[in-house]
Amino acid sequence: MESTTIINILAFLGTFIAMEGVAWSNHKYIMHGFLWSLHESHHKPRKGRFELNDFFFVFYASVAMVLMYFGYDNLDYRFWMGIGVTAYGFTYFLLHDVFIHRRGKFLDKIDNSYFQAMRKAHKVHHKKMGKEDGEEFGLLLFNKKHFRKQAE
Numbered sequence: 001m002e003s004t005t006i007i008n009i010l011a012f013l014g015t016f017i018a019m020e021g022v023a024w025s026n027h028k029y030i031m032h033g034f035l036w037s038l039h040e041s042h043h044k045p046r047k048g049r050f051e052l053n054d055f056f057f058v059f060y061a062s063v064a065m066v067l068m069y070f071g072y073d074n075l076d077y078r079f080w081m082g083i084g085v086t087a088y089g090f091t092y093f094l095l096h097d098v099f100i101h102r103r104g105k106f107l108d109k110i111d112n113s114y115f116q117a118m119r120k121a122h123k124v125h126h127k128k129m130g131k132e133d134g135e136e137f138g139l140l141l142f143n144k145k146h147f148r149k150q151a152e
């Protein structure tokens, strides 16, 4: 394999993995911080099809588009970082918005212990209606105590 191919694969995978950390810290320190006014809508029952919190998707999509724009000519590592951000955003949307918050029904049948535990962890995050003292700010990574106990 050419070294640029390896760099591009690492750029994609590294960005995807790093995005879980970015999403976690953004959620903990910014969304539950000075942008709580936007995120608050996500801790209240949704009134229509959209919520103010959806603004964050626009933000991540913009970051992805800027990266892809600058990396487009040679399809270099910046382009693949943009694809990584997009892939994470898409995964987040499917798991967080569709599977957990049921903005669509097509993932309802998933019965896999990892995804069930992820949903449980995120529900713990939503137990708090307020801005302070939250837990479980990530999505794909969470405390393993949320896994169903085996053979009880």
Ligand SMILES: [Zn+2]
Pocket (backbone or CB within 6 Å): 027, 031, 032, 039, 043, 125, 134
């Ligand atoms: Zn939150």
Ligand SMILES: [Zn+2]
Pocket (backbone or CB within 6 Å): 042, 096, 101, 122, 126
């Ligand atoms: Zn949520």
